[in-house]
Amino acid sequence: MSNEFGKKHIIDGVEVHLSSPVSFNMTWEGREDLVKQLKAAWLVVDEADLPLSPRLVGPPGVGKTTLAYSTAKMLDKDTYFFQATMDTRPEDLIVQPVLEGGNSLKYVASSLLSAVITGGVCILDEGNRMSEKSWASLAPLLDHRRYVESVVAGLRIHAHPDFRFCTTMNEDASTFDLPEYIHSRLQPQIYIDFPDAQEELRIMAKNLPFAEEKVLIYLVNFLQGAHENGEPWSVRDGINVARYAIKLSHFENTEPINLVRDAAIKILGPESLQFFRD
Numbered sequence: 001m002s003n004e005f006g007k008k009h010i011i012d013g014v015e016v017h018l019s020s021p022v023s024f025n026m027t028w029e030g031r032e033d034l035v036k037q038l039k040a041a042w043l044v045v046d047e048a049d050l051p052l053s054p055r056l057v058g059p060p061g062v063g064k065t066t067l068a069y070s071t072a073k074m075l076d077k078d079t080y081f082f083q084a085t086m087d088t089r090p091e092d093l094i095v096q097p098v099l100e101g102g103n104s105l106k107y108v109a110s111s112l113l114s115a116v117i118t119g120g121v122c123i124l125d126e127g128n129r130m131s132e133k134s135w136a137s138l139a140p141l142l143d144h145r146r147y148v149e150s151v152v153a154g155l156r157i158h159a160h161p162d163f164r165f166c167t168t169m170n171e172d173a174s175t176f177d178l179p180e181y182i183h184s185r186l187q188p189q190i191y192i193d194f195p196d197a198q199e200e201l202r203i204m205a206k207n208l209p210f211a212e213e214k215v216l217i218y219l220v221n222f223l224q225g226a227h228e229n230g231e232p233w234s235v236r237d238g239i240n241v242a243r244y245a246i247k248l249s250h251f252e253n254t255e256p257i258n259l260v261r262d263a264a265i266k267i268l269g270p271e272s273l274q275f276f277r278d
Helices: 032-042 064-074 110-120 132-138 197-206 213-228 235-249 257-267 270-275
Strands: 008-011 014-017 055-058 079-081 094-098 103-109 121-125 147-150 155-158 164-170 187-190
Touching: 032 064, 032 094, 032 155, 032 164, 055 064, 064 121, 064 164, 079 110, 103 110, 103 235, 110 121, 110 147, 110 155, 110 164, 132 147, 147 213, 197 213, 197 235, 213 257, 213 270, 235 257
Parallel strands: 014 103, 055 164, 055 187, 079 121, 121 164
Antiparallel strands: 008 014, 094 103, 147 155
């Protein structure tokens, strides 16, 4: 991997300070075919070919970000996150001017631009929370042109050949409907659904190695029933319930499994109780 991160980069005589890649203890425990789909999107098969910029779509908490990060690490790629919000501006995505001593300006590259420059992977999280105006600033980066422009720094920055991009998009109501010219650049769509029981148990066990198996199985059965009835609770919610039940057990004279329902009420609400199976 490059040792250029956290340093300065000169573009057309302008000094830009790079962001650093991230490193997390994340491992994808779900379907291997989803990894294959993402790897295929990023693959370049010929000098005339270009990588695709997929969008990972599905309910909140099903592991879209984990899938993207884990796949990037399988490819030995430095990885950058950018968290999209409704307030994200075009320049937030590219370059920010920062005042230094003596009223001089320092240009700081966003995580996305740092990936563009160095050839890393950028995961733009919850991309459909971002407005069309901000997405429009990325349109040249996501087609054959492969560049971004910074109005603030007066720069056009061409992407490193190894640069890869994907965005995650939650299926919920608090998001923007993006125009077709943006969707057509965010292809293919890779759909991540709720995992089956075996996958869910593996994910729970990976994240909670200190939990008793009977607690995990109890919560997987709960989650599977919730999925079958169209409830939005994900494996992430199950992990939080298990964590809280285990923590509560340190203050109660009982086993964690006896506190799972109490924990679920506090985290998911009393309506969750109907999906627990005795």
